Amino acid sequence: MIENWIKRMATLQAAAIIAILGWGAWQGVAAIRSAPAQQRLQPTLTLEAFLAGRFAAAVNHVMAHNLPVDAYARAAGGYFRWRVFASGGPQVRLGYADWLFLTEELRPWPDAAAAMAERVAGLARIKERLAAQNITLLVAIVPDKARVQAEQLCGAPLSAQAAGRHAELVASFQARGITPIPLLEPLRHLAAQRGAYWRTDTHWNQEGAALAARQIAEAAAGLNLDRPGGFVTSFAAEESHGPGDLLRVMGVAIMPDGWRPAMDRQRLATTAAPAPAAGGLLDDEASPQVALIGSSYSLNANFHGFLQEALGAAVTNLAQAGGGFAGAARSYFSGATFREAPPRVIIWEVLERGMVQPVGEEERAFLAQ
Numbered sequence: 605m606i607e608n609w610i611k612r613m614a615t616l617q618a619a620a621i622i623a624i625l626g627w628g629a630w631q632g633v634a635a636i637r638s639a640p641a642q643q644r645l646q647p648t649l650t651l652e653a654f655l656a657g658r659f660a661a662a663v664n665h666v667m668a669h670n671l672p673v674d675a676y677a678r679a680a681g682g683y684f685r686w687r688v689f690a691s692g693g694p695q696v697r698l699g700y701a702d703w704l705f706l707t708e709e710l711r712p713w714p715d716a717a718a719a720m721a722e723r724v725a726g727l728a729r730i731k732e733r734l735a736a737q738n739i740t741l742l743v744a745i746v747p748d749k750a751r752v753q754a755e756q757l758c759g760a761p762l763s764a765q766a767a768g769r770h771a772e773l774v775a776s777f778q779a780r781g782i783t784p785i786p787l788l789e790p791l792r793h794l795a796a797q798r799g800a801y802w803r804t805d806t807h808w809n810q811e812g813a814a815l816a817a818r819q820i821a822e823a824a825a826g827l828n829l830d831r832p833g834g835f836v837t838s839f840a841a842e843e844s845h846g847p848g849d850l851l852r853v854m855g856v857a858i859m860p861d862g863w864r865p866a867m868d869r870q871r872l873a874t875t876a877a878p879a880p881a882a883g884g885l886l887d888d889e890a891s892p893q894v895a896l897i898g899s900s901y902s903l904n905a906n907f908h909g910f911l912q913e914a915l916g917a918a919v920t921n922l923a924q925a926g927g928g929f930a931g932a933a934r935s936y937f938s939g940a941t942f943r944e945a946p947p948r949v950i951i952w953e954v955l956e957r958g959m960v961q962p963v964g965e966e967e968r969a970f971l972a973q
Contacts, residue, residue: 834878875909
């Protein structure tokens with residue numbers, strides 16, 4: 605009887621080992637077949653790369669970062685930090701009622717004053733060059749979420765540098781002859797009523813985006829623009845989840861509500877352009893007179909649509925997510941769109957926190973032109 609029990613245990617152990625090995629093999633195959641892995645591996649599929657060890661290094665990276673189980677392991681760690689230690693990890697600060705904030709909005713940055721001065725001076729030179737081409741540049745500072753929604757910070761202190769950053773930035777612009785469009789106080793007023801930014805996302809919510817668009821349109825009211833109007837914004841009948849990028853940074857986006865801060869809810873807004881004139885040809889349509897460059901804020905919460913509706917004019921959206929202060933501007937000013945169809949007005953949306961972060965070499969070369 606003991607021998608039969610030993611045999612059964614040995615069989616179970618063997619089955620368990622086979623299952624674990626099979627599960628591990630599946631993890632490896634799934635990781636290799638994933639799109640990010642294929643992108644990383646493709647350049648190393650040569651004999652030269654193999655002999656140089658680049659193929660092996662790429663495989664090691666895939667195994668370390670693209671296993672299907674990784675997302676669940678990160679989610680478990682994120683849940684543990686959030687629930688046990690009331691922490692969002694190194695990049696996310698928790699506030700009241702599951703409000704989330706980027707720690708980079710709170711912290712000081714090295715050489716912040718020099719970085720701000722370099723960017724403001726570069727933007728002032730660009731403004732002068734554009735004015736010589738009869739192009740008006742409007743600058744809108746997107747204030748930090750931690751500044752606008754300060755009451756939800758739960759006592760998390762802003763660094764001394766962060767506390768004075770917005771006022772210093774406005775003063776720096778004004779000293780260079782640039783009057784930024786005032787967004788901070790209107791957004792604060794909205795935040796005090798019902799919120800201007802998403803609770804679990806970095807960006808302004810749809811109401812905040814619409815308010816910012818109206819402020820910018822008001823600043824552009826006296827400019828020489830054709831304003832045919834006809835842009836109409838509608839809202840989905842059903843609610844859906846908001847974007848929630850800070851949940852992804854925490855690693856808990858795949859968790860269900862209750863195992864993470866609950867996601868924001870929204871009725872998704874979309875803005876429809878007016879129909880083209882009857883009988884008009886494609887080539888007869890005029891190029892948009894307004895160009896929008898900036899950050900992911902211009903790509904979120906239907907800001908672009910709200911801006912077109914508020915202006916009553918079409919806007920070419922050339923913003924870049926993750927492009928920093930000058931990424932979108934570098935691409936736009938060096939491209940065919942600006943060269944072949946220059947606008948009358950350029951709206952440059954800049955992030956408050958991005959103005960003091962270290963200046964990269966490509967950005968420095970662009971700003972020095």
